[in-house]
Amino acid sequence: MASVRSSTRRQAPALQLAVEIDNVTRRFGSVQALAGVSLAVEQGEFFGLLGPNGAGKTTLISVLAGLTRADAGSARVLGHDVVADYRSSRRALGVVPQELVFDPFFSVRETLRIQSGYFGIRNNDAWIDEILHHLDLTGKADANMRSLSGGMKRRVLVGQALVHKPPVIVLDEPTAGVDVELRQSLWAFIRKLNRDGHTIILTTHYLEEAEALCGRIAMLKAGLVVALDTTRNLLTRVAGLTVRLVAERVPETWQKRVTSRDGRIFTIGLERYADLEPLLAALRTENIGIDELALEETDLEQVFLQIMGSGRRVAERAS
Amino acid sequence: MIRVAGAGWLTLLYKELLRFWKVAFQTILAPVITSLLYLLIFSHVLESRVSVFGGEVTYTAFLVPGLVMMSVLQNAFANSSSSMIQSKITGNLIFILLPPLSPVDFFAAYVLGAMIRGIVVGLGVFAVTLFCVPSLLVPSHPFWALAFALLGSAILGTLGLLGGLWADKFDQLAAFQNFLITPLTFLSGVFYSIHTLPPFWQSLSHANPFFYMIDGFRYGFFGLSDVPPALSLAIVTGCALALSLLTLVLLQRGWKLRH
Numbered sequence: 001m002a003s004v005r006s007s008t009r010r011q012a013p014a015l016q017l018a019v020e021i022d023n024v025t026r027r028f029g030s031v032q033a034l035a036g037v038s039l040a041v042e043q044g045e046f047f048g049l050l051g052p053n054g055a056g057k058t059t060l061i062s063v064l065a066g067l068t069r070a071d072a073g074s075a076r077v078l079g080h081d082v083v084a085d086y087r088s089s090r091r092a093l094g095v096v097p098q099e100l101v102f103d104p105f106f107s108v109r110e111t112l113r114i115q116s117g118y119f120g121i122r123n124n125d126a127w128i129d130e131i132l133h134h135l136d137l138t139g140k141a142d143a144n145m146r147s148l149s150g151g152m153k154r155r156v157l158v159g160q161a162l163v164h165k166p167p168v169i170v171l172d173e174p175t176a177g178v179d180v181e182l183r184q185s186l187w188a189f190i191r192k193l194n195r196d197g198h199t200i201i202l203t204t205h206y207l208e209e210a211e212a213l214c215g216r217i218a219m220l221k222a223g224l225v226v227a228l229d230t231t232r233n234l235l236t237r238v239a240g241l242t243v244r245l246v247a248e249r250v251p252e253t254w255q256k257r258v259t260s261r262d263g264r265i266f267t268i269g270l271e272r273y274a275d276l277e278p279l280l281a282a283l284r285t286e287n288i289g290i291d292e293l294a295l296e297e298t299d300l301e302q303v304f305l306q307i308m309g310s311g312r313r314v315a316e317r318a319s
Numbered sequence: 320m321i322r323v324a325g326a327g328w329l330t331l332l333y334k335e336l337l338r339f340w341k342v343a344f345q346t347i348l349a350p351v352i353t354s355l356l357y358l359l360i361f362s363h364v365l366e367s368r369v370s371v372f373g374g375e376v377t378y379t380a381f382l383v384p385g386l387v388m389m390s391v392l393q394n395a396f397a398n399s400s401s402s403m404i405q406s407k408i409t410g411n412l413i414f415i416l417l418p419p420l421s422p423v424d425f426f427a428a429y430v431l432g433a434m435i436r437g438i439v440v441g442l443g444v445f446a447v448t449l450f451c452v453p454s455l456l457v458p459s460h461p462f463w464a465l466a467f468a469l470l471g472s473a474i475l476g477t478l479g480l481l482g483g484l485w486a487d488k489f490d491q492l493a494a495f496q497n498f499l500i501t502p503l504t505f506l507s508g509v510f511y512s513i514h515t516l517p518p519f520w521q522s523l524s525h526a527n528p529f530f531y532m533i534d535g536f537r538y539g540f541f542g543l544s545d546v547p548p549a550l551s552l553a554i555v556t557g558c559a560l561a562l563s564l565l566t567l568v569l570l571q572r573g574w575k576l577r578h
Binding site for chain 1: 326327330331333337414416421573577
């Protein structure tokens with residue numbers, strides 16, 4: 001069971017939880033996509049959901065959005081059960097799907113108006129114009145969806161998730177295929193929404209984004225939550241510093257501190273700067289030549305690699 | 320921003336209408352032209368050779384309501400089935416799965432959209448074929464004709480929705496259409512009265528629900544039919560209710576929609 005609770009989360013939240021997931025399981029054939037996931041997200045949080053491919057992130061989001069039905073357990077959005085009270089839960093939720101999908105029959109503005117209408121919202125043009133402005137799509141408002149680039153289509157998906165001003169917004173890989181400049185403007189907009197009180201749940205392959213944006217992070221692996229804590233606590237949970245060493249080998253006594261190895265490149269975790277001198281002394285004692293050495297503060301990617309315990313595969317995914 | 324409770328299905332209906340209206344050449348004009356060609360060719364070849372309703376009605380006049388109803392049925396099926404399969408395959412179905420739309424909302428929007436497309440095409444076929452048979456302008460029992468057009472388009476719209484839900488690829492939907500819908504439509508008495516058939520084929524025709532739709536619709540124009548119109552109405556209404564119930568149950572379960 002993976003009910004890992006944050007040590008810093010407030011004990012008695014004054015507000016209704018934005019999202020509650022309670023022991024949710026889901027199996028697809030022989031694959032246990034979710035193996036008993038429990039977690040809670042408070043209103044106003046910027047929450048990260050990380051994990052390698054197949055970890056269960058998208059399945060968990062699908063359960064929350066009512067796209068997939070859980071085999072067991074329950075999920076609620078702002079207290080509304082996603083099955084029994086699906087109308088209220090879906091009104092409270094905006095989802096940016098991972099797949100780049102669009103309806104080729106309509107223009108950008110028609111797409112957003114129609115999406116508003118599905119939520120029973122009429123005369124929504126003022127908000128649609130604001131969305132178009134923040135997503136840098138004003139000039140494309142009347143363009144057919146087919147004529148847009150991949151990045152633009154991705155931004156329209158973000159717009160569609162926001163048309164009904166949902167208090168809880170789930171972004172499943174929202175910046176995939178979006179160039180750096182537009183990614184920055186997109187995050188500025190999402191940050192503004194978060195400041196305005198919207199709860200944001202983010203899955204991303206860009207771990208630096210999660211580190212910069214998310215106050216708390218859950219890490220999933222094989223359908224289980226393997227870590228759930230504030231970003232700060234996660235970063236301090238593992239060694240605070242990392243040495244990237246290029247050499248033939250590392251001293252015998254330091255083998256246990258090696259967190260990953262790629263040929264002659266070793267990554268070694270240190271708790272503090274003072275640990276560096278014993279490492280250098282051990283290298284000198286064993287007469288090991290240093291081709292290159294770099295000292296870095298630990299980032300989320302290293303935490304992720306350590307928690308997932310499968311460095312190479314995750315590093316490829318995260319690149 | 321104005322939130323109107325329960326209005327989501329109207330937007331889905333609007334989307335369904337806008338979808339076929341944007342390609343009206345393909346969805347409205349083309350089937351009208353096809354039906355007109357059927358009328359010109361069949362009436363030219365068979366007018367003097369086929370006698371229907373004991374000679375009370377000319378073959379060309381007999382053919383017109385059949386072609387109108389066939390267009391209604393085929394286009395109602397085409398609308399809901401193509402919309403659903405395209406949304407499933409391109410993935411944009413997610414846009415209507417995420418909002419708070421109920422199974423009844425789904426059903427109402429897709430089937431009503433299909434009915435409107437079918438009836439718009441049917442009216443188009445009726446308008447162009449009037450040039451050949453102006454006497455049909457005033458049907459003898461218009462409410463019977465309207466009832467069968469509405470029920471028939473609802474049945475085919477529902478079948479289209481079912482076919483679109485069931486099919487995972489275009490090929491499967493084409494099989495559903497080519498091996499089920501098209502044969503049942505063509506063998507329903509569009510081009511002939513079943514009284515002209517050998518007894519075995521007459522009996523078999525009575526097992527085809529499409530026959531009752533065509534025959535009842537034709538009764539609305541001539542006051543003549545192969546079977547009593549009340550029987551046709553009862554059978555068609557029963558089919559509509561049974562298919563609607565089945566579809567609503569499947570939608571409620573999220574069949575092929577929510578995994």
